[in-house]
Amino acid sequence: MSASELRSNPDNFCYRHPDRQSFVLCQRCLRTICAECQTQMPVGVICPECLRDQQKSSGAPRPRRAPRILRAVRSDDSRPLVTYGIIGVTFFAFVVGLIPGAGAVVQSLLALYPPLLYPQFSGTFQPWRLFTVLFVHSGFWHVGLNMLALWMLGRSLEPMLGRGRFLWLYLLSGLGGSVAVVLFGFTSAVVGASGAIFGLFGALLVIGRHIGANITGIAVVLGINLVITFLPLLTSGLGGGGGVQISWQAHVGGLAVGALVGLIYARTRTIRRRKLQIWLLGATAAALIALLAVPLALY
């Protein structure tokens, strides 16, 4: 099927809002619904018609309005709260790092330096660095550009995937970037969310392709980012931090894992395949962790 055929396929548009492209299916009638039309149920999201049917058949009265604090995060709320949360935590870590004397401490505790993951090489075992590296940045431009990209990508991806799946995508992509650093840049010290952000790029490309969205724009922005990645002059200039480099390994690893996770999501959209989806995500995580054993054999 060509991209334009996919684009004109009504299955990829909300059945109640035919101008809105969407990836999410009602888990009861399996029609496509946009973020506004989704209601979170224990089995996944359902559409307004199915919600009405279900309430009628169960004879249950309409649920009372939730208290204000719950209403802020109610499930038909399509704001990308996970995206905002990650941005908040990342900026918090950056601001803490600006306190005189604290910057070096933050980096020394949270940055990724692969030998510190292995008692055999360093006498210490600090596995949290595989993930905490995502929240440390080496300068204003580094954190600013990464968070701008996260905001742009998260706004389209998070409502499409749902909060939980978006968070898994971010963390698995970040892990993929870190594992790539361990495998291909064992002695480099690395900071930054770039691996996870390249994962979002990869997932958006795969999912966009799958639902026939126009992905040319994403592909161009991704291409520019990859060029920047491989121009050492530019990357060290953007990093601005002595000794800590933005790493191409993290970018490529994150991109590959993000694309894989995007493919898993695209192929397991229905509730029948939910178990398969969880199983595949777990297998991806396990495979990445298993790859961490490679340096033990190499060095």
Ligand SMILES: [Zn+2]
């Ligand atoms: Zn439905």
Ligand SMILES: [Zn+2]
């Ligand atoms: Zn809709």
